Amino acid sequence: MxxxxxxxxxxxxxxxxxxxxxxxxxxxxxxxxxxxxxxxxxxxxxxxxxxxxxxxxxxxxxxxxxxxxxxxxxxxxxxxxxxxxxxxxxxxxxxxxxxxxxxxxxxxxxxxxxxxxxxxxxxxxxxxxxAGEAIGCFAITEREAGSDPAGMTTFARRDGGDWVITGTKRWITLASLADVAVVWAMTDDGLRGFLVPTDAPGYHASPIGPKLSLRLSVECDVLLDEVRLPCDAVLPGASGMSGPLSCLNEARYLIAWGVLGAARDSLDAVLRHAAQRRQFGKPLAAFQLTQQKLVDMALELDKGILLAVQLGRLKDAGLLRPHHISAGKLNNTREAIAIARQARAMLGGDGITTAHSPLRHASNLEAVRTYEGTDEVHTLVLGKRMTGLSAFA
Structure with missing residues (x-):
């Protein structure tokens, strides 16, 4: 590091x-x-x-x-x-x-x-x-079922020996590039996961845009129009919300680490700038307010790294729990955005150009802050852990 x-x-x-x-x-x-x-x-x-x-x-x-x-x-x-x-x-x-x-x-x-x-x-x-020879996507979010995936309306019905899936998904990353989509749909027996080859008739993915964030990524609307699949397309081990939530927790864990990279890169950029840029006869780094800002940013980055390492050690020991992940995603994303924004401000006018990374990171992190659970959702996960009372409904 x-x-x-x-x-x-x-x-x-x-x-x-x-x-x-x-x-x-x-x-x-x-x-x-x-x-x-x-x-x-x-x-x-x-x-x-x-x-x-x-x-x-x-x-x-x-x-x-x-x-x-x-x-x-x-x-x-x-x-x-x-x-x-x-x-x-x-x-x-x-x-x-x-x-x-x-x-x-x-x-x-x-x-x-x-x-x-x-x-x-x-x-x-x-x-x-x-091997990178096939790309996968994960289709769970719907326009009316984002933070509440249990409210999804995409439905898979049995038709003889086949499954037929009908519904729409939104903000599905890689859906137009993927070779296989892991699609989550309600059935008569509850929520199930299905492997849908993206060349199956009735599968349509349309990139969403133009976007102001995550411009290196591809997010899509997905239409599942009577997509017919064989009986063995269903994921046999997943039944109910525990299946997709276990996968989402893997992704949220990576977010808790990943956002620290954006924060570190932003801090690196402004450290270089402060050392090289001179005003009133001395480097910006020699001014008290500049040092205060740099110290505040570094301390939050360091604390985020300590949190991420703790999550990793817990995970490797088999002790990581969902509320641990919520703490990491909530804190580290929130602090990473603050660091990127502060770094952009300290770069002055040059900070709005593509020659410097902090504004790009800050823009990207707005999307990261939203997906895989908003600040509010993770706050309520932690609140339930502390009080034993659910505030979701």
């Missing part, structure tokens, strides 16, 4: 947070950082301004073992939760769209198949997804 390779050293690490990371874990983060530095940074501003998804990066992510890296078997890397988190942080230091791709493809779609699929389904899809 140090900034080795930049002029800054580890200037922002005021709490020696890196001492909590092993050499092997640090090597994973360093490898992903090198990937981002060589493959993403030279073109990220261009991609963002054009609203272009960098599809060419997918195979490189696969080559580095970053697709399904938390899973075992089927060509997956079986890395630890902390290593998976460090990779997410480095990807989001490049752009939130990169980490979003990995979250959706790996933490959501691949996890659903790995955890809830049949042996045949796992063998058919996971090796190709780990």
């Amino acid at each position: 140090s900034t080795v390779g930049t002029p800054l050293g580890d200037a922002w690490d005021l709490l020696s947070a890196e001492s909590l990371i092993s050499d092997d874990e640090r090597a994973v983060g360093r490898r992903v950082r090198e990937l981002v530095d060589t493959t993403v940074r030279p073109r990220v501003a261009e991609w963002y301004e054009a609203g272009t998804y960098p599809a060419e990066v997918v195979r490189e992510l696969a080559r580095q073992g970053l697709l399904g890296m938390h899973l075992d078997g089927y060509g997956c890397a079986a890395r630890s939760a902390v290593e998976n988190g460090l990779a997410a942080m480095e990807l989001e230091a490049g752009d939130s769209g990169l980490r979003t791709f990995v979250s959706v493809h790996s933490a959501l779609a691949m996890t659903a198949i790995h955890r809830w699929g049949s042996a045949e389904q796992r063998n058919a899809w996971l090796p190709r997804m780990a």
Whole structure:
């Protein structure tokens, strides 16, 4: 987590947070950082301004073992939760769209198949997804069922030996690029998950745009118009909300790490600027108010890293619980946005150009703050944990 390779050293690490990371874990983060530095940074501003998804990066992510890296078997890397988190942080230091791709493809779609699929389904899809030869998406959100997924109206009915799915989904990342969609639908027996090949008749994905956030990512409206599937398309191990929620928690865990990358990159940018920019005969970094802002940003980043490491250690020990994840997603996303915004302000007029990353990060983080549970939803999860009373209804 140090900034080795930049002029800054580890200037922002005021709490020696890196001492909590092993050499092997640090090597994973360093490898992903090198990937981002060589493959993403030279073109990220261009991609963002054009609203272009960098599809060419997918195979490189696969080559580095970053697709399904938390899973075992089927060509997956079986890395630890902390290593998976460090990779997410480095990807989001490049752009939130990169980490979003990995979250959706790996933490959501691949996890659903790995955890809830049949042996045949796992063998058919996971090796190709780990190799970047097939892309997956995760279709649960609907226009009237966002924070309340139990209210979804997409329905799958039996017709002889087949399933027929009808409904609409919204804000489905990668849906127009995916080869397989993990679609969640109500049935006569409750909520079930289905593997829908995206070339199936009746599956239609339309990218949503133009967007002011996550411009390196692709989000879609999905229409499921009498999509007919064989009986073995259903995920046999998933029944009820526990199936999709278990996958969503994998993605939320990565968010708690990933947003710290956007925050760190924003702080790095303003540290460089403050050291180089001179006003009234001295560097901006020599002014008291500048140092106060830098210290406040660094402390919140450091505290976020301590929180993320704790979540990772709990996860690796099998002790991570949903309220832990809500604490990480809520705190770290909220503080990352504050850091990115402050960094943009400290860059002055130059901060609104694509030459500097903080405003891009701040814009992206507005979407990250909304998806996988809003601040309000995670606050109420934590409130229920504290009081024993649900405030959702």
